[in-house]
Amino acid sequence: MCGIVGYIGKQKASTIILEGLKRLEYRGYDSAGVATQVNGGFELAKKIGRVDGLMKATRAQKLPGTTGIGHTRWATHGGVTDANAHPHISSDQKIAMIHNGVIENYVGIKKFLLTKGYTFQSETDTEVLCNLLAYHYQKEPANAEGSRFLEAVRKTLRHIEGTYGIAVMCADCPAEIVSARKGSPLILGVGDGEYMLASDVSAIISRTQNVVYLKDGEIVHLTAKNFTITTLESEDVSPVIDKVSWTIEAAEMGSYAHFMEKEIFEQPLALENTMRGRFSEDGSTAVFGGLNISAIDFRQVDRFHFIACGSAWHSCLVAEQLIERFARVPVEVDYASEFRYRNIPLSKNALFFAISQSGETIDTLAAMREAQRKGYKVLAINNVVGSTIAREADGGVYQHVGPEIGVASTKAFTSQLLVGAMLALYIGRMRDMSFSSGIEYVKALKGVPDLVRETLKLAPQIKDIANRYAHYHDFLFLGRLTLFPVALEGALKLKEISYIHAEGYPAAEMKHGPIALISEQCPSVFLVSSGEMFNKVLSSMQEIKARKGKIIAIVSANCELPEGLADEVIRIPECHEAALPIIATIPVQLLSYYITVALKLDVDKPRNLAKSVTVE
Numbered sequence: 237m238c239g240i241v242g243y244i245g246k247q248k249a250s251t252i253i254l255e256g257l258k259r260l261e262y263r264g265y266d267s268a269g270v271a272t273q274v275n276g277g278f279e280l281a282k283k284i285g286r287v288d289g290l291m292k293a294t295r296a297q298k299l300p301g302t303t304g305i306g307h308t309r310w311a312t313h314g315g316v317t318d319a320n321a322h323p324h325i326s327s328d329q330k331i332a333m334i335h336n337g338v339i340e341n342y343v344g345i346k347k348f349l350l351t352k353g354y355t356f357q358s359e360t361d362t363e364v365l366c367n368l369l370a371y372h373y374q375k376e377p378a379n380a381e382g383s384r385f386l387e388a389v390r391k392t393l394r395h396i397e398g399t400y401g402i403a404v405m406c407a408d409c410p411a412e413i414v415s416a417r418k419g420s421p422l423i424l425g426v427g428d429g430e431y432m433l434a435s436d437v438s439a440i441i442s443r444t445q446n447v448v449y450l451k452d453g454e455i456v457h458l459t460a461k462n463f464t465i466t467t468l469e470s471e472d473v474s475p476v477i478d479k480v481s482w483t484i485e486a487a488e489m490g491s492y493a494h495f496m497e498k499e500i501f502e503q504p505l506a507l508e509n510t511m512r513g514r515f516s517e518d519g520s521t522a523v524f525g526g527l528n529i530s531a532i533d534f535r536q537v538d539r540f541h542f543i544a545c546g547s548a549w550h551s552c553l554v555a556e557q558l559i560e561r562f563a564r565v566p567v568e569v570d571y572a573s574e575f576r577y578r579n580i581p582l583s584k585n586a587l588f589f590a591i592s593q594s595g596e597t598i599d600t601l602a603a604m605r606e607a608q609r610k611g612y613k614v615l616a617i618n619n620v621v622g623s624t625i626a627r628e629a630d631g632g633v634y635q636h637v638g639p640e641i642g643v644a645s646t647k648a649f650t651s652q653l654l655v656g657a658m659l660a661l662y663i664g665r666m667r668d669m670s671f672s673s674g675i676e677y678v679k680a681l682k683g684v685p686d687l688v689r690e691t692l693k694l695a696p697q698i699k700d701i702a703n704r705y706a707h708y709h710d711f712l713f714l715g716r717l718t719l720f721p722v723a724l725e726g727a728l729k730l731k732e733i734s735y736i737h738a739e740g741y742p743a744a745e746m747k748h749g750p751i752a753l754i755s756e757q758c759p760s761v762f763l764v765s766s767g768e769m770f771n772k773v774l775s776s777m778q779e780i781k782a783r784k785g786k787i788i789a790i791v792s793a794n795c796e797l798p799e800g801l802a803d804e805v806i807r808i809p810e811c812h813e814a815a816l817p818i819i820a821t822i823p824v825q826l827l828s829y830y831i832t833v834a835l836k837l838d839v840d841k842p843r844n845l846a847k848s849v850t851v852e
């Protein structure tokens with residue numbers, strides 16, 4: 237939610253910042269803006285709409301300067317207007333600021349600042365923070381030890397309730413940027429004679445792979461020559477410079493039309509990377525290097541709690557079924573946003589998993605902190621290295637699928653399903669799962685990337701179906717057991733990118749209400765596997781057919797469907813039940829993708845959404 241970029245060095249800052257903002261657009265695309273430092277003041281350009289629009293609009297305006305900050309916005313306080321776009325400049329013209337987060341106590345601060353003569357051009361909380369900094373800056377003694385600008389930032393932030401990732405420039409301090417974070421991500425890129433700040437590595441990876449992941453409560457002070465990191469309490473911090481393991485190519489679309497398409501087709505490789513090095517030498521169980529909890533302690537866990545949001549929450553519903561089935565340990569799954577406020581009774585030996593691709597989702601982070609506050613360990617399943625959830629967790633599993641840029645989660649979701657399946661194996665093998673069942677399970681998981689490759693070959697058939705069904709306004713997605721969460725995921729994928737109303741249900745639940753929607757105008761996507769539920773799902777399909785509902789059936793290869801029952805049949809490979817949800821997800825991803833392409837909508841940047849949801 238909102239992306240921020242800062243640059244200080246020898247190059248033209250605005251060019252580098254605009255390139256960085258393009259890569260951060262998935263975090264928000266309501267408006268974009270850049271400010272650079274020029275001759276004791278600021279050059280500013282900001283505009284509603286995409287970064288491309290800003291680039292065009294600023295072509296004539298040269299935006300010179302080698303120090304600058306930029307922002308791409310997902311609106312919270314105040315509508316989508318040029319005035320509400322960032323950067324904001326204080327009314328005394330001393331401070332320029334960009335901000336990702338929410339200032340909760342901005343109303344009281346604004347009242348105070350109005351009494352001091354500060355004025356406001358926008359409805360944003362950020363402009364209030366910017367003016368509060370200007371207020372503290374003018375109060376700070378000019379001859380104070382250290383940087384007057386830095387001290388003013390420190391004093392300002394001590395008054396702030398809420399979350400922020402900010403970067404600020406001061407008109408009196410050429411070639412300086414101060415940046416700080418609390419609850420919003422912030423990364424410092426250490427380049428060759430230059431520094432960059434960003435919400436996410438993808439914005440800076442074209443210039444450097446050396447990064448410092450800043451922590452909550454840290455403030456970085458950049459000059460053209462060096463940087464220092466201190467805390468809000470003025471303590472020095474020794475920076476740890478990490479090397480990012482991926483390169484710019486991973487964050488580019490290559491020959492694909494959209495990031496979502498690229499990420500769907502990347503899944504075989506992504507899943508191989510998730511599994512790499514994570515099976516025991518005897519091939520009978522999973523091994524995880526970073527759980528930070530001994531096998532003996534793991535064995536004592538009497539209940540697992542999974543907390544997550546959105547697609548990640550769907551992956552938890554699959555993990556729940558696999559762990560309960562293969563390891564016979566009870567699992568609770570909660571929406572992270574609900575868990576925090578439900579205050580559920582917890583057993584003594586409970587263990588938590590927080591699942592989050594970005595590792596920055598504020599609801600998941602807050603739920604995780606609540607569990608930790610109660611004295612429980614929380615392990616993270618997370619894709620973004622160095623993210624807040626990864627750092628605050630007591631241990632965990634990195635997904636290693638590379639950057640996911642399409643707003644709709646695809647490869648991160650199937651990788652979460654895979655980690656869940658591996659956990660079920662790991663926990664199962666500590667309990668009743670036999671050596672030979674373990675061997676069979678591992679073999680099945682190792683075969684998943686090839687089965688995904690095979691399933692992806694269905695793309696032309698699914699594209700054809702999508703073209704014929706794109707004009708419908710409602711869809712049902714139906715499945716049973718582990719295919720029910722896949723139905724939920726299919727419905728979410730479709731509605732979030734194509735804006736078509738879709739609902740996911742356990743197939744048998746459909747007759748308890750949703751069947752009222754069925755008509756020729758509301759197709760149902762059935763997820764059907766061979767096995768104990770097959771005949772029951774067939775009955776549900778018959779009930780739909782009897783009401784003239786169209787049926788798209790995604791069916792395991794060996795299932796024999798009665799002639800004419802389904803209008804469209806998509807055959808997926810037969811596989812082990814731990815692999816099934818992953819394989820069945822591929823057609824629902826492709827269906828949503830191709831329907832959205834047929835509707836000529838913006839696949840990678842659907843309206844109202846942002847990739848990483850850092851507000852409650």
Ligand code: F6R
Pocket residue numbers: 545546547548549591592593594595596597600643644645646728729732847848849
């Ligand atoms: C849907 C989607 C979202 C995310 C959710 C959690 O396609 O991407 O539902 O799954 O916002 O995000 P993370 O996993 O980053 O915590």
